[in-house]
Amino acid sequence: MSVLAEIAVFPMDKGGSVSPWVARVLAVIQESGLPYQLGPMGTTVEGERAEVMQVADRCLAALEEDCDRVYMTLKVDLRKGPSGRMAGKVASVQAKLRAD
Amino acid sequence: MSVLAEIAVFPMDKGGSVSPWVARVLAVIQESGLPYQLGPMGTTVEGERAEVMQVADRCLAALEEDCDRVYMTLKVDLRKGPSGRMAGKVASVQAKLRAD
Amino acid sequence: MSVLAEIAVFPMDKGGSVSPWVARVLAVIQESGLPYQLGPMGTTVEGERAEVMQVADRCLAALEEDCDRVYMTLKVDLRKGPSGRMAGKVASVQAKLRAD
Amino acid sequence: MSVLAEIAVFPMDKGGSVSPWVARVLAVIQESGLPYQLGPMGTTVEGERAEVMQVADRCLAALEEDCDRVYMTLKVDLRKGPSGRMAGKVASVQAKLRAD
Numbered sequence: 001m002s003v004l005a006e007i008a009v010f011p012m013d014k015g016g017s018v019s020p021w022v023a024r025v026l027a028v029i030q031e032s033g034l035p036y037q038l039g040p041m042g043t044t045v046e047g048e049r050a051e052v053m054q055v056a057d058r059c060l061a062a063l064e065e066d067c068d069r070v071y072m073t074l075k076v077d078l079r080k081g082p083s084g085r086m087a088g089k090v091a092s093v094q095a096k097l098r099a100d
Numbered sequence: 101m102s103v104l105a106e107i108a109v110f111p112m113d114k115g116g117s118v119s120p121w122v123a124r125v126l127a128v129i130q131e132s133g134l135p136y137q138l139g140p141m142g143t144t145v146e147g148e149r150a151e152v153m154q155v156a157d158r159c160l161a162a163l164e165e166d167c168d169r170v171y172m173t174l175k176v177d178l179r180k181g182p183s184g185r186m187a188g189k190v191a192s193v194q195a196k197l198r199a200d
Numbered sequence: 201m202s203v204l205a206e207i208a209v210f211p212m213d214k215g216g217s218v219s220p221w222v223a224r225v226l227a228v229i230q231e232s233g234l235p236y237q238l239g240p241m242g243t244t245v246e247g248e249r250a251e252v253m254q255v256a257d258r259c260l261a262a263l264e265e266d267c268d269r270v271y272m273t274l275k276v277d278l279r280k281g282p283s284g285r286m287a288g289k290v291a292s293v294q295a296k297l298r299a300d
Numbered sequence: 301m302s303v304l305a306e307i308a309v310f311p312m313d314k315g316g317s318v319s320p321w322v323a324r325v326l327a328v329i330q331e332s333g334l335p336y337q338l339g340p341m342g343t344t345v346e347g348e349r350a351e352v353m354q355v356a357d358r359c360l361a362a363l364e365e366d367c368d369r370v371y372m373t374l375k376v377d378l379r380k381g382p383s384g385r386m387a388g389k390v391a392s393v394q395a396k397l398r399a400d
Contacts, residue, residue, distance in 0.1 A: 274356075
């Protein structure tokens with residue numbers, strides 16, 4: 001079983017520059033010990049289903065402390081089979097692109 | 101504290117007609133006892149933060165039983181203050197629309 | 201062909217109360233003449249593919265005028281066959297729920 | 301003006317292995333000439349507002365040819381100011397993480 005979840009979470013009430021809060025969210029993700037990949041529109045983690053959902057919940061909780069309004073988008077891709085898909089998905093698409 | 105979460109979850113390996121699985125997900129949401137609203141692109145629930153995240157996790161778990169690949173998108177809007185925002189947000193937008 | 205698109209768009213630099221901007225976005229959607237449904241986490245429109253994507257673009261443009269940072273999430277469900285799915289999808293799920 | 305858009309699009313009626321279609325979508329993105337970054341849960345492009353929305357529309361069109369049902373999620377982050385944010389956003393978060 002492999003569950004990939006892309007987490008994007010930020011405060012809505014702190015103005016247009018949100019990187020200090022995104023850094024706090026990334027620290028929560030790092031503390032989870034799960035493999036992750038930081039991207040321009042969200043951070044993807046890989047783990048067991050309940051595990052990644054708890055990490056997403058802790059990200060929300062970390063902003064709830066001092067933000068009055070918080071927005072999160074989460075995309076989840078659950079697949080039976082081996083883990084290690086974070087790099088594998090990208091490699092698979094690139095291989096098919098070269099094969100055309 | 102009010103947390104609204106819009107849950108959209110379906111199998112990717114069962115063909116293009118997914119309403120039986122969406123019905124199963126809705127049953128999970130109903131069992132939670134949280135207020136919810138079914139829409140054309142997802143179901144919105146309202147509750148405490150940890151509560152709504154656990155409902156989203158149970159929705160995934162319900163499809164994991166007999167689906168090999170499952171996709172979920174979750175949008176969360178957390179706001180300090182009273183609950184009962186599911187109807188309130190829509191009413192607030194409509195009132196501002198009329199006022200223009 | 202039926203394309204459903206759920207549009208959620210708001211400024212990130214105007215504080216936590218965004219309903220005046222959401223009302224402006226809804227006015228843009230109404231001007232399109234497409235059928236729509238306002239929900240607690242986004243507004244769903246139905247139309248041809250290019251049409252709904254242009255409406256989403258105009259929603260962004262409407263906030264770009266006086267907002268420095270704007271966030272949008274868009275979920276699209278494209279399906280070959282007849283239109284009129286906005287109500288149909290919900291009815292189909294409810295019918296399967298009752299049948300169990 | 302810089303508009304980042306993360307595009308994730310796949311068929312719902314072709315089974316659980318969708319990388320051939322994701323490769324086709326990536327080819328469409330490459331043909332646009334816009335800078336892009338392929339990630340495990342979507343591909344992010346950067347450009348002008350109308351430009352990135354048209355690329356998203358062409359991605360949908362490329363799957364519409366031979367798929368009966370297609371799902372897309374799009375996240376857009378529009379910000380006034382210079383472009384080149386695809387790498388900049390990640391660097392800004394990492395700098396704040398180190399500074400704590």
